[in-house]
Amino acid sequence: MAYTVKELFYTLQGEGGQAGRAAIFLRFAGCNLWSGREADRATAQCRFCDTDFVGGDKFADADILAAAVAALWPKGGGGQPLVVVTGGEPGLQLDEALIHALHRWGLEIAVESNGTIALPDGIDWVCISPKAGTDLHITAGDEIKLVWPQAGIDPTSLERLPFRHYFLQPMDGPDRAAHMQACISFCLTHPRWRLSLQTHKILGIP
Numbered sequence: 001m002a003y004t005v006k007e008l009f010y011t012l013q014g015e016g017g018q019a020g021r022a023a024i025f026l027r028f029a030g031c032n033l034w035s036g037r038e039a040d041r042a043t044a045q046c047r048f049c050d051t052d053f054v055g056g057d058k059f060a061d062a063d064i065l066a067a068a069v070a071a072l073w074p075k076g077g078g079g080q081p082l083v084v085v086t087g088g089e090p091g092l093q094l095d096e097a098l099i100h101a102l103h104r105w106g107l108e109i110a111v112e113s114n115g116t117i118a119l120p121d122g123i124d125w126v127c128i129s130p131k132a133g134t135d136l137h138i139t140a141g142d143e144i145k146l147v148w149p150q151a152g153i154d155p156t157s158l159e160r161l162p163f164r165h166y167f168l169q170p171m172d173g174p175d176r177a178a179h180m181q182a183c184i185s186f187c188l189t190h191p192r193w194r195l196s197l198q199t200h201k202i203l204g205i206p
């Protein structure tokens, strides 16, 4: 199948349990919770998105896309090559053919998803970031990364789900400073939760 990709880039994973690790980012176009148009933001199911996922380029099949991803890993640098598949919502396009093609290049595969759409088998690191008012279909994985505060979600209600790590990530936007303080207070009073900062924004890297 063909894939629509907003961007491919090599940087450090900025968020969550793998923050600081070099990774290739594969950002798919499109999301099921927002059109990506500012005119629709106020009525979207997810209204705080910090990402442009509209448009992009077509890749005709999984082998062509996987080769383009793998080409971004530095030659001879060592380490385990990692691709972070994100978007937009990667669950709309990521399929087993692409998982297999990326694995054939020796890539470890991490995914950032809103958890509302089934994901294919074979992903090495599943990060789910629940959105208020949506149905969570993926209820297990490696990390929950809840953007917070989010009206309508109580983090403790997610603790029953079998994830290896529980992160709160301050919601970026005009109230970022207050959101940061709320997350700090929450983590101090609920030590199962850890703070995830968007370190790439602090560092000024993609």
Ligand SMILES: C[S@@+](CC[C@H](N)C(=O)[O-])C[C@H]1O[C@@H](n2cnc3c(N)ncnc32)[C@H](O)[C@@H]1O
Pocket: 031, 048, 049, 050, 051, 086, 087, 088, 089, 090, 112, 113, 114, 115, 128, 129, 145, 147, 169, 170, 171, 172, 173, 198
């Ligand atoms: C752009 S989303 C793409 C992946 C997927 N659609 C999702 O929502 O998980 C990547 C990550 O950024 C987080 N994110 C989006 N907007 C944010 C904001 N304003 N502040 C903090 N994190 C945000 C999402 O919750 C998700 O964990």
Ligand SMILES: Nc1nc2[nH]cc(C(=O)O)c2c(=O)[nH]1
Pocket: 011, 012, 013, 014, 015, 051, 086, 087, 112, 200, 205, 206
């Ligand atoms: N450096 C960096 N780390 C990230 N982790 C998750 C991101 C995303 O947009 O999904 C992201 C991103 O956009 N940049």
Ligand code: SF4
Pocket: 031, 032, 033, 034, 046, 047, 048, 049, 050, 051, 053, 087, 088, 089, 114, 131
């Ligand atoms: S679900 Fe993810 S990509 Fe879609 S609008 Fe929300 S944060 Fe953005």
Ligand SMILES: [Mg+2]
Pocket: 050, 051
């Ligand atoms: Mg981002």
